[in-house]
Amino acid sequence: MHRVLLPFEFFEPTTIKEVVNLVDGDKVRVLAGGVDLVLKMRRREIVPEKVVSLQKVPGLDYVEGNGSAGLKFGALATLRQIEQSEVVMQNYALLREAISKIVSVQTKTMGTAIGNLCVATPASDIAPPLYAMGAKVKIMGADSEREIPIEEFFVDVGKTAIGPHEIVTEIVVPSLPSGSGSAFMKLSKTAEDIAKVNAAVLVTLADGKCEDARIAVGSVAPTPVRATKAEEAIKGQEMNEKSIKEASALAAEAATPISDVRSTAEYRKEMVRILVKDALQKAAERAQV
């Protein structure tokens, strides 16, 4: 870690168009909250020639929507703002629960949710809930705008689907079905550390049975992943101890973890099973009230 940053040219445009015209892969980097970018610049992991701040572009810090129209937030919406937003509190409890597991107030006050996603760490606590809720990512280029499912956004460790001349402008979360319940679980060395394993579950119950289930796990593969086999196993079933146990055993199959300073691969795989079991249990209870 270096004490000072290497020099770069700095730009503070006031329109998205200007930002997009400037950005260029690793050479010209966008600055949102700077929590990750400045840290990586200190470590010389990213040494941009130019830094383009989003902070002077008006109107990017919104969090809006409601239970029936879905949720949207912009590139400058901070984690804290989303965590405290009324609409998220009322209708998207899964996202709020996940953000609450990032404990540092300063990190959440400076850091944006979109910045967190753009870092593309498999340990993101923001990604699994968005996978579970089927969120979409709006990406803007100089003459184009596209919207892709969050699952296509994460490509590899540290790699997203953002092109060198593109930026992310918005995350769109669809409204959640009635009768749904959710839960987010995170296992970490200490409360302030990033996840060894995390899991987000969204289940929809109808007539006492699981009509739909979406399960996403993080920190156990190069990107967050859906545990599709576990989802299929629980669908159509009554959500009881037995069915939950069977489904969570299959969740570990989605995991291809590595061993690192935080955990061994073997432990992570086993913990996927436990976290998904607990999350399914909790989500089912919450769906019933």
Place this chain on the structure above:
Amino acid sequence: MGKEIANFIVNGNEYDAIIEPHMLLIDVLRDEIGLTGAKYACGAGDCGSCTVLIDGKPSFSCLTLAVTAKGKNILTIEGMADGNTLHPIQQAFVVSGAVQCGFCTPGMVMSTKVLLDENPEPTRGEAKTALAGNLCRCTGYVKIVDAVEVAAGTMRKGG
């Protein structure tokens, strides 16, 4: 944009400093302006000892480009006391024995201010949540949470 003379508003006072875009706010505060209250420890967002309030928002000055803080209202620990009278939060840290080596204290006090501005009567749990981004290697935190309660009490009484 290269070198420039930038204006910073720190604790209500204006300072001009010659800065470059790659300079960090902590370095400008400490080395250019001479306010050494905000402490540099991890430089990575992990410890919170460099916490200052920028337009009221608790921020890591070690991860903030100084250029982005120009013209904004920056509050550091030096701006808490009123002349020789300590701010009730500072006083509470002193009387509660919440200061040992003191390295974390400026950041702790700033985070406590954010908490008490939003929530004048926090529970101990809420105090812990609010200070979760500030590490202390000495006290074991119990006395720091005591200090938050003492400060909240004094401030509710108008102290």
